[in-house]
Amino acid sequence: MKTGVELDSFDQALLTEVQRDNQAPARLLAERVGLSDSAVLRRLRRLRQAGVILADVAVVHPAVLGRPLTLHVLVSLEREGSALLDAFTRKLRGREEVRQAWYVTGEADFVLLLNLASMEAYEAFTREVFLDDPNVRGFRTIVAMREVVGPAHRR
Structure with a gap:
């Protein structure tokens, strides 16, 4: 992560939400954190570019992959x-x-x-x-x- 990335309360709330479900639509995230859809998308893009959000991944149950x-x-x-x-x-x-x-x-x-x-x-x-x-x-x-x-x- 780049140093000096400032996170306000909206960023913190947004990060909490995308950690729960990174596929939630912007409209739902906006509703949950009190911003517009476009503001949520701008913030997510900035957080990804700054290295705050490291990856968007799917967590798959290990047993399904044959590794229980x-x-x-x-x-x-x-x-x-x-x-x-x-x-x-x-x-x-x-x-x-x-x-x-x-x-x-x-x-x-x-x-x-x-x-x-x-x-x-x-x-x-x-x-x-x-x-x-x-x-x-x-x-x-x-x-x-x-x-x-x-x-x-x-x-």
Whole structure:
């Protein structure tokens, strides 16, 4: 996001609405935030151009895609030099199982959100991504039993 983007109360209200449903028509958004349709469209265009709105996406249920298993993984690296971090990041970006990944502070270096078909698929993933990488010191896996708050629960 570009620095210095000023957000007023209308922008904040508009962002709240499009996070719930980014396909709501401008007329409905305008009604909800107290602006005209054209003002809503101008603001959305400005927020996209400024990098405030990063993407307009569809959140698809992982089970429909054959990946009902959701895992969160904490990954610790041996070393964190720029080249090593970039290499690990590239590796993660190349894996379709990785839905999201964050470089973090604390006990782990990365937090990953994975969707996989099975524990067997996760074992193969761990071998290829973690165990075969000499810079991965270790990883901890958290298995999600069910989602209690998420995009489907916000409407």
